[in-house]
Amino acid sequence: MSRILIIGASWVGDAVLSQPLLAALKRRDPGCDIDVLAPPWTRGVLTRMPEVTRILDNPFGHGQLQLLSRRALGRQLRQAGYRQAIVLPNSLKSALIPWFARIPLRTGYVGEMRHFLLNDARVLDRTALPLMVERFAALALEKSERLQQPVPAPRLEANLAQQAATLRRLNLSLAQPVAVLCPGAEFGAAKRWPVRHFAAAAQQLMAQGFQIWLLGSKKDQPIAAQIALAVTGPVHNLCGATDLAEAVDLLAAAQRVISNDSGLMHVAAALDRPMVAVFGSSSPEFTPPLSDQAQVVRLGLPCSPCFKRECPLGHLKCLEDLTPDRVMARWNPALPR
Secondary structure (H helix, E strand, C coil): CCEEEEECCCCHHHHHHCHHHHHHHHHHCCCCEEEEEECHHHHHHHCCCCCCCEEEECCCCCCCCCHHHHHHHHHHHHHHCCCEEEECCCCHHHHHHHHHCCCCEEEEECCCCCHHHCCEEECCCCCCCCCHHHHHHHCCCCCCCCCCCCCCCCCCCCCHHHHHHHHHHCCCCCCCCEEEEECCCCCCHHHCCCHHHHHHHHHHHHHCCCEEEECCCHHHHHHHHHHHHHCCCCCEECCCCCCHHHHHHHHCCCCEEEEECCHHHHHHHHCCCCEEEECCCCCCCCCCCCCCCEEEECCCCCCCCCCCCCCCCCCCHHHHCCCHHHHHCCCCCCCCC
């Protein structure tokens, strides 16, 4: 039985976008074992990918070289007998562990002076592979092969038994249809739709008979609390109340999702939930939500996308002027689109 080691992505959304790569590896070699070495905060989505055999927590933080510790981990992994490592991040540091582990085939894109660490180094053609999901999936192929496009969309599988347990723990019910709002965005404020807009959308959804769940990390609790205060009626602020795997399971129960460009946006898309994704400072041309049920709404102002954490002009018009009615119109044909 062959074994493959994936050096996983550092962001939750990127981890979701790596699933088609894992599925392609399984199609080529159904009996292979796929282990993923990834940051602990991405574990929750990896546990919902049936292609993954084992998840190994990557103990190294962003920017930390820790050469001796990486060498020790690489030597520890030698005994696993991996035939191939596929390195998703573009940093030199991420390619060190497979090299120390003496994995025979080490695949990844050329970047950050790491060519000597990869013996299957690929030169990225950004024009031929404009989407991140395509760039990941192409690494499952031989260097001479051409990627068939479009790539299958990422897919996650919710654990329904765990979903039921989480519903009981949080005293939630599915007797009423669920609308999930994801108000956070780890990258920065320039990707976050304003609190008052989320609150207005929540109010409209409640009027249509939906219960409102606010989902996100502990860092999103203050924003979610502001949204809940601005809404007349009960709102379930679940930010920080779940781990990522539980959040995946809860999102699977949603009939409506409104999300910023964030990791949970990609989770909702991979669960094929009806969703409107709000884009401000970022662009859907590189990492869009990949689902027929996902719709993107953005203003396309001359100053966007700027890809900044904070609005460099100080007005954040790309999100401030994106009204709740424009978002809700994606579901209500009676409203102007």
